[in-house]
Each structure stands twice: as C-alpha cells, then as structure tokens.
Amino acid sequence: MKNIIKYTTIALLSIILYSCSDSDDGISVDEGEGYAKFSKTELTITSKGGQSSAVLVWDNVEWEIETIGEENFITNISPSSGGEIGSSDLTTISFTVSENNSTAQGSQEVYVVNKETGEKEKLVITQEIYPLTVVSPSIKYQKVVGFGGMYNPAIWLSSDNLIDSDELATMYDPNGELKYSILRLMIYPDKSMWNTDVAGALQAQSYGAVIFACPWDCTDELADYIDKDGDGGSDKHLPEENYEAYANHLIEYVNYMKSNGVNIYAVSVQNEPDMHFTYWTPEEIATFTANYGAKIREAGVKFMSPEACGFSPEYTDAVLNSSEAFSNTDIIAGHTYQGFTDLSSSYVKGRHDYICNIYPGWLASTGKTWWMTEKLFQLGYDEEDLNKQEYKKWSYNLDALGLEMHMCMEGYCSAYVYWYLKRFYGMIGDNDHRAYVAEGEVMKNGYIMGHYSAYATGMTRINISVPDGSVLATAYVDETGDVITVVALNMSENTYETLLEIPGEVSSHSAVETTADYDMKNVETSLSDDLKHIKLKISPGSIYSIRIEL
Template sequence: MGLCLAWGCSDDDDNVMNTGEREGSYALFLKNELQVSGHAGTTMAVVQWSEAEWEISLGEGDLVTAVSPMSGGAATDLHQNVRLKIDYTVNGGREAKSQVLHLTNKTTGEVSDLTIRQGLAYETTALDIDASVRHQPVVGFGGMYNPKIWTGSNVLSTEDMNTLYGPGGLGYSVLRLMIYPNEADWSTDVAAARLAQENGAIVFACPWVAPDALTELVKVGDNDVPHLKAENYAAYADHLVNYITYMRANGVNLYAISVQNEPDMEFMTWTPEELLTFVKQYGAKIRATGVKLMAPEACGTSPDFTDPFINDAEAFAQTDIVVGHLYQGFINTAQAGYEKDRHDYVCGLYSRIGGKTWWMTEHLFNDGETETDPALWQFRTWDYNLTHLGKEIHMCMEGYCSAYVYWYLKRFYGMLGDSDQRSPAGEGEVTKNGYILAHYAQYATGMTRIGATSDNSSVMATAYTNEAGSEVTIVLLNLSTDTQSVEIPLSGATVKEAVETDADRDMVPAETGKTDTGIYVMANANSIVSVRLAL
C-alpha cells in the first residue's frame, strides 16, 4: 500500500488551483488532478475553503473506496485548509482508470472537481518462445515413497497416493522406491507402486544397503559403515534382479533401478572405482531384465563419482541414466565459488552423455526445522518455497534435467503434510511445495523443452512442446514484487488452460487474453503460473 501527498505526487504545477486573495465564500481543491499508482493505497488532497460549508461526493467509478472527511467548513470561518485522506483500490485491469471527486460549496452551490487517475498495477514482461530450438526430453516429476523401515507409521495411504498420482490429483509422474535389504519387506510398497503405475507414472527403485550377509563393516572417519565385499558382487546383482522379478510378478514394471543411493555417503560405502567395476561386471545382467540401469547417484552429483561413468566407455555403455542429488548446492549462482561451480558442472552433463538423460533423484528443503521458534521455520513460508523448490526445478529444467524427484512425499517439508507440529498443512493435505511440483508435473511431463527467454530477470520461464508440435506449455516463476503481464508472441496460439499458485491461492485459473501478436497471461507478484497453448 502506498501513500502520497497531493502536493508531492506530480511536478505539473498547472494542476494547482490558485485561490490567491479570493474574497467571499469558496470551497476548492488545491489541485484538480492527482495521479496514483496501480496498486491499492492512500493519497491525500487539500480542500481550501472560506465562509462555506462543503461536502464531497464520488463520481462514477470504483477506484476510490473511502474519503475522510466527507464534509466540513463553516459559514463564519475564513481561509481554511483541510486535508482529505483518499483510499483507493488496486487496478486489476489492463487499462488506466480514473474517478472524479466532486466538492460542493453548500453555501453557493458551486462545484470543484478533483480527478484521480490511476495507472496500471502491473509491469510487462516479454517472452520469446522458439519451438524450433529443442532441448532435453522431460520424463516427469515426483518424489520418494516413505520407506516403512525409516518412517514408521508416517506412510502414504491410498488416499494420499490418489492425491498425488490419481485422477484429478496433482498429476505426479515419477515414484521412487527404496529397495529394502530384507526381502520380507518388499511387499510393503507394491500397492502404492501399482496405483502410481496404473495412473501413468513410472516407478524406479534404489538400494541404500545390501543384505547384511553380503557386507562387512569398514571405518569411514570415526564410523563403522557397511561395505559390499567384492566377492559378493554377483550375489548383490542377484539381489537387485530378484527385486525386479518380485515387483514384476506383483504387477509393478520398474522403469529403472539404481546401483546404490549416495555411494559417497555412509549408507553403504563405495569408492568410485568399486562402483565402476560392479557396473562393468554386472550391469548387463541387471539390464537384461529390461529395466534401465541408473548410476552413480552421488550425494551432490559429485564429479569424483560421475565423471568415471561418463569417461569409461564400458561402464557408460551399461549406464542408461546418469543420476545424482543436489545436496551440495545448486541455486545460488550469483557469486563465483563452489556452489556455482557445482551448478555449472551439473548443467554441463547433458552435452557430455551422448543423447542419454540425467535425472535429479533426491533433494529437500527444510531450513529452520531444528529451531524451537516457529517463526524461524523457513520451510513453511511461501517465499522460501517459491525461491527454493520452484527456482531449483526451473534451474534443473534449464540445466537439461529430464526428471526431478523430491525426497519424502509426505513430510512437513514435503508435498503432503503429516502429523508433525511443524507441518504447514494438515495430515494428507497438499503443501505449497506440493503445488509447485504439480505445476511442472502437469505442464512438462512427456514434453520436450524448447527455447524460452524472458526480458525480465525476475520472471523465469521454461517452455515445452509435445511430439507433434501442436501444443506448447510454459511454466513461469514471477519472483518480482509486481504483478506481470507476460506477453507471449505466438501468432495463432489459443489458451487451453492457465493456472496460478501464490501465497494465498493454489492452482486457480489465471487471467489470459489476446494481444496483437499472440497472448498474454497475468502473473501475480511472487507466483508460479502454468499455461497450455494450442498452436
């Protein structure tokens, strides 16, 4: 909300009424015109009067919402000034507005007018969409099914899964499972995986640790960490193949399987050379099941693990999808340093992998979760969600990523709220993170990213097209504090649908319309907007 003084809003002195040494009864506005911003706010005007009772009335229009005072003066008082407080609403349209205030001298009947003029409440951003420039295919978006051996009772119900993957739900298209070391636990995730698959999602799985019989404990720093014995590589490959076979027998056709979740961490430790050796020796056996092999899935998409797989022709031939996580930084690239270097490294993978794809298969945002003061739980705020999860997905897509997979689907920092007191949504209710991911899941899955540039650094956009080239979708992040009219110069395009999420609304219809060169879509301040266009 803004506040401006009538005598300070314009340098146009021609709008000032000069009463001079006027004698007799008068009631006049000091200015006859005021300019206000397109946003809701308050301005001030001055009434000069003498020997008059006066009153204010509003002319036609809905710009002004309140004036105080609405009347005043006295027939016996001389040469007085009164300030008026004028409240006005936001200009939600695409044209300037105005409204006249009438000041009536009740003594003489004379009327003085003040015209309030209001500009537009938005800025204009232009997008350049080039469907002839094609980048990576986009497989989908989703998250990790809560593993029962870690999350206890905080598992996803059938209702939760339908919210995420079912008809009329969020439209998620990828589900990640844990390959439990104990085969007796494998049945736990079957029903959820089948539900996701039946609704068009792909399902892949990752092991954290091999069965105890195959491992030994080794020292990593001060900790004893499981390590797969080299003589048990064949048995471990059989363990993974058995999982594939079991899931298939129970109606789940896995799309891909990972060799190891975060081999550089302390779930089950590997050296890059050990992981490379395993893939070269047993990758073909796993892939013979018809399931794609993913590797190396390091914690921060570490070059120490990722480069050996790209550079070794034998191992790379057995690696269908290059995968990694983003726990060592990705989105803060304004300054040179480690995080920008890691971002640039990850975004450079696609050009090195010869037509294969890279996936981001795990990350979460939970800043402030250990604080006792709820005001410090950053993960609950919309600005944090938009500038972390929203921005990271955008940057991954710009970085040629083909799938984005979050950590726990149901957690206080996840896609659905849980029973934790820190949860921003009730148990099973969709969080803001959940809606952000849904924008990409519904508007980019199964598409190919195409050229998209914005002339406004605060409005970030990625665009996608279907195989036939008959449809274009766009996902916009408006990180500015101003509403934006985003102009999309695609001649002949028609809007099939457009939705917006901001701090107060979740995937509600967004305003769109035609321009001389294409279409426009309105994006409120700090929002994410998705558009589907028919060409």
Template sequence: MKSTFKKSLCTLLATVTMLSMLVVPPPPKVSAASDVTVNLSAQKQVIRGFGGINHPNWIGDLTAAQRETAFGNGANQLGFSILRISVDENKNNWYKELDTAKAAVAKGAIVFASPWNPPSSMTETFNRNGNTSAKRLKYNQYGAYAQHLNDFVTYMKNNGVNLYAISVQNEPDYAETWTWWTPAEVLNFMKNYAGSINCRVIAPESFQYLKNMSDPILNDSQALANMDILGAHLYGTQVNNFAYPLFKQKGAGKELWMTEVYYPNSNNNSANLWPEALEVAYHMHNALVEGDFQAYVWWYIRRQYSPMNEDGTISKRGDSMAQFSKFVRPGYVRVDATKNPNTNVYVSAYKGSNKAVIVAINKSTSAVSQRFVLQNGSASSVSPWTTDASRKVAAGSNINVSNGAFTAQLPALSVTTFVATLGSSKSSVTDAIYDIEVDPALAEEVLAQ
C-alpha cells in the same frame, strides 16, 4: 484568490495528503525489461516427469486417498508421474512397496527403485578416514549383489509392477549410515556387473552431483554402455554446477535425472511457508533449464517439509511443484524460451500433446507485466494457473493471443503456468488440465521404452 479560500484549499490538501499516507497503495506493476520469446521448434530435453519417494519402512505407507492425491491429476491432486521406492536389504520387507507402487502404475506413473544397503551377508566394515565401522560391499560379492537387484526387479514384476529403472546405490558418497562406494568401486560394478541387471540401470546418485562419481562412468565405454540413466541428488549443489558438459559430450542416448532433493530445508512445518515455498518452483526451474534434467524427484512425498502435508492435503511446496507436474506431462519436450527476461522473473517452456506450456516465476515483491511471443507455433488464447500467497494452482481467465503474442500480469511472489492448445481456435480451462491426467498411449510408450 481570497485568503479564506487559500486557507480552505490548504486544509483540504493537507487532509488529502494525510489520508494518502494512511492508505497503503498496492505494489506497482513493473513492465518487464524484455519479451519472453518461446521458440516451439527449438527442442531441448524430453521430460519424464516429476514425483517423490514413498518409504513405508521408515515413515509409513501412503494411504489409498494419499495415493490418489499424489498420482491423480484432477482438482486438488499433484499430478505426479514418477514414484521412487527403496530396495530393502531384507527381502521379507519387499511386500511393503507394492500397494503404493501398484496404485501409481494404475495412474500411469513410472516406478524406479534405489537401494541403501546390500544384504548384510554381502557387506563388511572397513577403516574410512578413522571410522572403523564404515560399511562397503565385499569385493567378491559384486555378482551376488547384481543378482539381488535382479531379484527385486523380478519380485516387483511378478506382483504387477514393471520397474522403469533400478539404481546401484543411493548416495554412495554420503553413506554415514548406509553403504559407501568409491568412484573406482562404482566404476568396477558398472563396467563388469551392471550389464547383467534385467532393467534400466541408474548410477551413481551422488548426494551433491559430484562429478568425480560419474566422470569415470562417462569416460569408460563399457561402464557407459551399462548405464541407462545418470542419477544425481542436488543437496547443497550450486546452480552453476548444475550443467554437465561431459554428459552432453558423451551421454548420447542416456537419460539425466534428478532423483532426490528437498529444498530449501527440512524445518518443521516449512511446507506451507510463503514465499519460501516459491523457492521450490525456482529450484525446479533451474534443474530443468540450467541442468537439463529430465526428471525431478522430491524426497518424501508426505512430510512436514514436502509436497504433501502429514494429513494428506497439498502443501504450498506441493502447489509449487504442481505448477510443473500437472501441466508438463511425461513425454513433453522442453523448448527454448527467454529464461530471465526481467530481474526476478524466470521462465521455461514445453510442448506436447498439441499443447504449449509456459511456467513463469516472479520472485519480485511487485507484480510484473510480461509479454510472451510464440514462434513456430500458433494459439488463439492461453489459460493461466497461479500459485501465490493466497492461491493454490488457481485457474484464471483466458488471455487472448494476438499476432502470436500475449501479455500477462505475473503477481508478486508467484508462479504461473500458461497452457495453450496449438493451432486451435480456442483453449479452454477444461482442455488445459483434465484431458492430461494420463494419455494411455503415452504411458504405454514410456513404460515400454
């Protein structure tokens, strides 16, 4: 080889090397360590739905357009199927709950209510760890308080809203500015008074899913008989405390709901930070898979840290929630799926209305090639919907299913929902979402239960 040629070749190689250093390659795709196996016959909990609270006494009512965004399930809508409202201590304020509640019901959503305080005439102050202004329900007013809750149920019914359930108390164990209840007081009410309430009863709505608040109910046959839904909040609750063996042992026929949270924080304008908003999807995954919750209910629907921005548009946190709420509809059942097939990949699966729904979260900064295997059910293709830094529940191209399996690319820092029509020769984007706004028969079934 001539020296002049060697010099030219070296110069060329050096130039290529420099250019390669200037051009940043895309993140490499990583093949998952194992397949995701979805066993459509291995059924877990029935899903009641997803939603949030509207609290017009504190932050103003949702507008008519915002109600459509929250409870509709078309394009640029959240598909929420649960509305939480408050039971104000002053009956003169109850009318404020009606407009949004009636709009939610018209869209097929269910409505439940939580009180923060009984009427002031029923409460008294007491000394709680040195705080002499702490408030509790008078012991001789438990019956009157049960009637107060009944009055709210009747008021809503007479105005077109049949409540699905009513709670005894919001966060009885975190009541610096509302009404305290001890575990023994909650037990007393549930055992001796809750049976007179003409609606499903939720208890105890501990702020941190502290089991000392609910264990006494589960361990008392009469109190348990009067409880229909065990409600819990997950503020600061570690994932390893999401499971509740005692509920699995004694809660047959009862429902398990996560009735309030915002996660990971309530910082100003945090609703649209990415990948922080991806943590919402991950938290929902853990609540459903590790906690076996049947409902996941956010705090304020519209707030600077919530699924809906203050201007009524859907935030990135809302996109994360919508990856579940738009596709996993009321009455669907969670089925067994490989929950963590690869580092930073988390998967859950559901079925209902002749559809299979798989929600896959990739918390890695690299894309992942993930193989999914369907057992005890068949489909010819799946329709993917993705939220990541630039996309908002965006439809992708259908992916063919071959021999009961398909492989999909999970973008870096993303959540993707795959929807398949079971036992069908095709699965279209239109079928995957717009026919699941609300199944009227299913809505009637849920509301009648």
C-alpha cells in the same frame, strides 16, 4: 492573492515555452494574442492503459480538444473544452487510455483547437507495448520424463505415517491438480518386506507414473565393514567378490515386482554411495557398473548410476570416463545436497556448472538423460521460534524448491524427485506436530512440484526468451507440436505483465497460479486479435503455468 499566484505561474510558464525549442517544450507564444497550447508536444504512456494527463496553458481564448488517428486508444478526454475570453489558466487534461495488447506501439494525435480562429496545436501520444516473451519450439533441449518423490519406506517410518491410497491419488491421479508422474521406491535389504510397497506402486502405475527403485543397504549377507573416514568407524561396504550376488539381488527385486504387476522403469546402483548406507569408492561404482550393468539391464530396466549425495564429480566422472560403465548407464543420477542455486558461492557455482554441462557435454548425443533423484528443504525444522521455521513460509518454498526446480530444468534435467512425499517438509502433510497442514493435505511444496508435473511431464523443453529477466521461465512442447506450456516464477515484489508470442494461431489457452494466498488458481489470460499473442499477468511472489493448444 490566489489570482496573483496563478497569473504569475502562467506568465512564467509562457516565458519558458517561448524560450524552448526542442521537442519536449518547443512551443512559441505570440505575445498579446489569445492562445492555447500543451506544455509538451510529446507524451509517452505505458501499455497498461488507465489514466494519463497533460497540462494545457491558455490565455484569452475558448478552446476544445479533438483527436486524430486510426488507433483511438484514447477512450475519453476530460475536460474536452474550456477557456474564456479575458481569462488565463492552466488546465490538466485527463486521458482515459485502453490497454495495448498488440506488438506495435500505439500513436495518436491530440489537438487543442482555438474555437475563434480554428488554429490547432498538436500533442503526440505514444503508447508503449508490453515486454515480449517469445517461445521457439524449433530450438529443443531435453525430454522431460517427470516429477515426484519417495514413497515413504516402511522400514524407516511408523505404520501410521505411511502413504495411503487416497493420499497417493491426491498426488498422482492424472485427473487431479498435481499429476505427479514418478514414484521412487526403496529396495529393502530384507526380501520379506518387498511386498510392502506393491499396492502403492500398482496404484501409481495405474495413473501412468514411472516407478524406479534404489537400494540403500547391500544386505548383511553380502557386506563387509570398513573405516571409510579413518576415524575408527565401521561402515558397511560391498566387497568385489560379492558384486555378482548383489547384481542378482537387484534383478531378483525387479522380477519380484514384475511378478506382482509392477514394471520397474529403472534401478540405481546405490543410493548415495559416498555416504554411510553402503559405502563405495568411485572406482568401485565404475567397476560394478561396467561389469554388471548390462546384466541388470537385461532384466528389462534402465540402469542408474552413480547417484552420489552431492552429484560428486569424483563419482560421476568415474562413470562418464569409463566407456564400459557409461555404455551400461542409461540415467546419470545424483542429488543436489551440496548446493545448486546459490551462484554467489564459487563452490556452489562450480557444482552447478558441472551438473549443467553433463547433458550437452556427454548425454545429448547418446540419448541418455540425467535425473535429480533426491532433495529436501526443511530449514528451521528444529527451531522452537515460529519465525525461524522457514520451511513453513511461502517465500522460502519458492526460493528453495521453486528456484531449484527451475534451474534443474534449465540445466537439462529430465526428472526431479523429492525426498519423502509425505512429511512435514514434503509434498503433503503427515502426523508430525511440525506439519503446517492436516495429514494428507497438500503443502506449498506440493503445489510447486504440481506446476512442473502438470505442465512439463512428457514434454520436451524448448527455448523461451524473457526480455528483461524479471521472470524465470522454462517452456515445453509435446511430440505433436500442438501443445506448448510455460512454467514461470516471479520472484519479485511486482506484478509482471508480458505478451507471450506463439509461432502459430492459438485455439485454446488456460493458466494457473500459486502464491502465498492461493494454490493453482485459475487466472485470466487474453488472446490478441492476431491469435498469436497471449497477455500474461503474473503476480508477485508466484509460480505460474500456462497451457496453449494450437
């Protein structure tokens, strides 16, 4: 019975082959003669290499397989011969194929040879190339200053939950993994507290970090109180007659820190002036910046404004549209608490598009920058159900912080600064029972930020073209043009493989990757023979960074 089925199958396939004429099955068979033919004349295989196969149909013949072509990406064929006079069969020919790391398709001809007559039938095997990702250093965007977070403020947290020197080294030491490069300080309203942060600021500064400071409270001495929402509340507010005294307060802080060895890079007008810490109207922010921004800058710092909670257009436009306020503002600062990444929401997309237009629309021609100076991600922090504590999950960390950092960089951001560095939802664990790592240990968010800080700080973002959008990537180049870096997020469930094309010969390259299972792990990359293409293999659900030296 098995022989009947086999010969019936061969007969039917022979009829099909005889009746087809296109390239896939265009093979004719002369009845009564021995033959050996592939079921198709063309076969396309992937760039990855490995195993592939083709079906050989033969009758009343002994045959053997041979290959012709200079590429020889087929490394093994099995079986390489077979057949029998007086018999018929279908034989699966298996090919072992090497990986194609070149930028050109491979092509190799395989022949089945009739050993008696020498007659040959051809199979053309084409090997695809990997998707080509191209970096273009000649197309430059914003300069990147760096990445970091908020130094835990002594007036808000207990003394046993502040950042110690070892923890600061973990995050900021340039010889470590993370290499954070920006530290944000609170300007305490009580001057007697200013010395509290000096030691930490000096240590971060010794690592090369940029230090900037923001006031929350305009001080009780300078404040009055208003009902900003009309609901009977009492909100701290700075009256205009005290603007000069407030400017002097900020300058005094800068000078105090300088006298203690800390060089403050920039000072903000007010942390979240649209909130309750100290409330300002948009017009008041613009007026203060226009009238006193220059005086503060004379203290040797850059001036940041308006630093609204959701990067509110009302506040930001008030500064941008005032020639005096804009002139006195070096850094347009704000927070993305009102949404930035969920572009399916028309509100969020509108806010995202507004923020991303600030640099090309206002700043690029002036040498000014925009910074994202505060954000936190803590979804599920108050849930008892472990499954609902999203902030502990890698998928949430990558989708929240990872995606936002990518989109901010793509949106011309020059600095991304998280909220508390040390907190159960921050960069390193604290002593809160909700932390999922031990106190002082790096959390997943910490490694995500480390990818950007270690691979983009001090660089200029450049153009990168990813062929199919499966991976989100930004690329950077240093001032010499000799170092190129790429930070990529693979948000999919599939491994992504690509050839990275570099405009120049590569002298060295190295890459690290973070997934749910490991953190900034060294991963293998391979360089093409032309020294201008690097094979990348990016794991599913990962953030991946590569450094290339030309």
